Amino acid sequence: MGKLVAVFAGDGIGPEIMVQARRVLDALGLDGISYEEGLVGGAAYKAVGHPLPPETLDIAKRADAILFGAVGDFDCDHLERHLRPEQAILGLRKELTLFSNLRPAKVFPQLVDASALKPEVAGAIDLLIVRETNGDVYFGEKGMRKTADGKREGYDIMSYNEDEVRRIAHSGFQAAQARRKKLCSVDKANVLETSQLWRDVVIEVSAEYPEVELSHMYVDNAAMQLVRNPGQFDVVVTGNMFGDILSDQASMCVGSIGMLASATLNESRQGLYEPIHGSAPDIAGQGKANPLAMILSSAMMLRFSLDMPEAADRIEAAVAKALENGARGPDLGGSMSTSEMGDAVLKVL
Numbered sequence: 524m525g526k527l528v529a530v531f532a533g534d535g536i537g538p539e540i541m542v543q544a545r546r547v548l549d550a551l552g553l554d555g556i557s558y559e560e561g562l563v564g565g566a567a568y569k570a571v572g573h574p575l576p577p578e579t580l581d582i583a584k585r586a587d588a589i590l591f592g593a594v595g596d597f598d599c600d601h602l603e604r605h606l607r608p609e610q611a612i613l614g615l616r617k618e619l620t621l622f623s624n625l626r627p628a629k630v631f632p633q634l635v636d637a638s639a640l641k642p643e644v645a646g647a648i649d650l651l652i653v654r655e656t657n658g659d660v661y662f663g664e665k666g667m668r669k670t671a672d673g674k675r676e677g678y679d680i681m682s683y684n685e686d687e688v689r690r691i692a693h694s695g696f697q698a699a700q701a702r703r704k705k706l707c708s709v710d711k712a713n714v715l716e717t718s719q720l721w722r723d724v725v726i727e728v729s730a731e732y733p734e735v736e737l738s739h740m741y742v743d744n745a746a747m748q749l750v751r752n753p754g755q756f757d758v759v760v761t762g763n764m765f766g767d768i769l770s771d772q773a774s775m776c777v778g779s780i781g782m783l784a785s786a787t788l789n790e791s792r793q794g795l796y797e798p799i800h801g802s803a804p805d806i807a808g809q810g811k812a813n814p815l816a817m818i819l820s821s822a823m824m825l826r827f828s829l830d831m832p833e834a835a836d837r838i839e840a841a842v843a844k845a846l847e848n849g850a851r852g853p854d855l856g857g858s859m860s861t862s863e864m865g866d867a868v869l870k871v872l
């Protein structure tokens with residue numbers, strides 16, 4: 524059976540890094556994959572008036588996997604929220620029930636010196652953040668209103684129901700089971716009711732995974748521990764907002780935000796694959812973007828949604844080898860352009 528991959532390059536550096544990921548996929552000569560491109564984000568808004576047009580959503584629904592570049596465009600920041608580029612990724616996560624966002628952070632030994640941390644601290648990083656992406660303050664009721672004395676007030680309601688917590692808890696425990704069997708649940712249960720429920724439900728679910736060692740950490744402490752001693756973490760499971768923040772932080776601990784790939788899965792293992800960095804409009808179109816996170820995202824896609832683990836291994840090994848050979852763009856202290864970084868990976872393949 525052929526597999527369909529939706530290709531949504533989006534805004535900013537999205538298109539240029541996507542070109543490199545497609546070159547790498549094409550070089551593998553994989554049988555039975557077809558690609559269909561769609562418009563998302565500011566690019567879609569400018570072309571057809573909506574960040575997630577129905578045609579794009581239709582491709583996504585039919586696809587086995589979605590390769591996603593980035594969305595975000597300063598030109599669109601004045602638009603009503605439902606028309607902003609970010610709604611493309613949020614809409615896809617919600618419409619396809621892509622709730623389990625896997626964000627691995629592992630140091631490439633070749634990049635230890637690029638980390639913001641001391642080499643001996645950075646060298647120990649091999650963790651996976653499992654971030655919930657269908658609920659939390661991202662999707663609660665929100666708006667602008669006036670207080671009784673006429674002041675402007677913005678509000679966003681944070682909530683999780685137990686089913687939402689239970690399914691992401693299972694993702695976290697299952698991921699831990701396949702790794703070093705340690706799960707750290709990150710919350711703010713000392714202040715938030717949402718987090719108290721989160722913690723209670725994670726503890727309930729833990730009964731089904733006796734071989735996984737469960738711990739709990741407040742998010743502020745987790746942010747601190749992530750730079751103090753990141754080697755202590757195996758799998759971290761957390762909510763949408765905390766996971767957004769901690770995953771950017773983890774990326775700098777491993778060297779560059781240009782290196783981190785992610786997968787967002789639903790219950791039928793349909794997945795969306797994207798680098799965790801954004802559209803970086805400040806460097807778009809200048810050949811400065813690091814395509815490796817996008818390339819590594821396509822490897823995750825081959826592994827999780829397309830059942831092609833050997834091809835995924837080949838890409839990951841080629842990236843490691845390219846780094847060993849000295850491939851470095853500006854984000855890693857070098858001067859290679861986006862396409863030269865792609866060339867370096869292709870050369871190894």
Ligand code: IPM
Pocket residue numbers: 594595609612613767799801
């Ligand atoms: C991410 C991004 C998105 C998020 C934005 C673009 C809406 O920061 O995937 O981490 O906040 O989830």
Ligand code: MG
Pocket residue numbers: 767768771799
């Ligand atoms: Mg983010």
